[in-house]
Amino acid sequence: KAGVTQTPRYLIxxxxxxxxxxxxxxxxxxxxxxxxxxxGQGLQFLFxxxxxxxxxxxxxxxxxxxxxxxxxxxxxxxxxLELGDSALYLCASSLGQQNYQETQYFGPGxxxxxx
Amino acid sequence: SQQGEExxxxxxxxxxxxxxxxxxxxTSINNLQWYRQNSGRGLVHLILIRSNEREKHSGRxxxxxxxxxxxxxxxxxxxxxxxxxxxxxxxxxxxxGNKLTFGGGTRVLVKP
Numbered sequence: 001k002a003g004v005t006q007t008p009r010y011l012i013x014x015x016x017x018x019x020x021x022x023x024x025x026x027x028x029x030x031x032x033x034x035x036x037x038x039x040g041q042g043l044q045f046l047f048x049x050x051x052x053x054x055x056x057x058x059x060x061x062x063x064x065x066x067x068x069x070x071x072x073x074x075x076x077x078x079x080x081l082e083l084g085d086s087a088l089y090l091c092a093s094s095l096g097q098q099n100y101q102e103t104q105y106f107g108p109g110x111x112x113x114x115x
Numbered sequence: 116s117q118q119g120e121e122x123x124x125x126x127x128x129x130x131x132x133x134x135x136x137x138x139x140x141x142t143s144i145n146n147l148q149w150y151r152q153n154s155g156r157g158l159v160h161l162i163l164i165r166s167n168e169r170e171k172h173s174g175r176x177x178x179x180x181x182x183x184x185x186x187x188x189x190x191x192x193x194x195x196x197x198x199x200x201x202x203x204x205x206x207x208x209x210x211x212g213n214k215l216t217f218g219g220g221t222r223v224l225v226k227p
């Protein structure tokens with residue numbers, strides 16, 4: 001099976017712009033989660049989508065949003081970019097079983113630089 | 116906020132030696148997972164240990180979990196230069212779905 005793919009891999013934006021990142025999960029996986037990784041804050045959970053519905057949300061401002069499509073592919077959007085949004089954005093997929101005992105598989109990440 | 120704290124923050128060893136790193140967390144968990152990350156790339160899953168398990172092995176990796184102390188350890192035996200990476204513990208708890216809370220990570224350098 002192909003792994004989790006994320007596009008684009010690298011992105012440079014300027015403050016005030018918006019950005020959309022894409023994640024394609026492993027075939028058959030219905031849960032997609034997004035994480036932000038920065039040197040200062042480490043790895044932080046953004047949100048999780050399952051069956052096109054947001055199932056969990058982290059402590060990020062409303063500028064960060066996401067969605068999931070019927071084929072389980074997910075996008076996240078950041079509006080009005082700030083310098084502090086520069087980070088590695090990681091997507092993870094899993095089957096989405098209700099027992100919460102499942103491995104999450106991560107993509108290679110999208111590195112966003114905000115100038 | 117991060118649930119886990121990892122110790123040490125950095126570790127430098129010679130090839131062939133064992134590497135041990137620890138993770139502590141604050142609240143009850145469903146499971147604890149260890150991941151490896153090479154040079155700011157994606158995370159690679161290593162082991163998942165459930166809250167009712169005490170020890171798990173996978174190849175050269177051994178993970179222990181002590182829920183009474185809210186701590187876990189990852190042991191890499193007979194380390195190789197290719198093991199050079201950052202290692203993260205992550206906890207999943209309650210009905211929080213697949214939300215993982217990560218520790219700060221341990222940077223491991225294996226010198227040839």
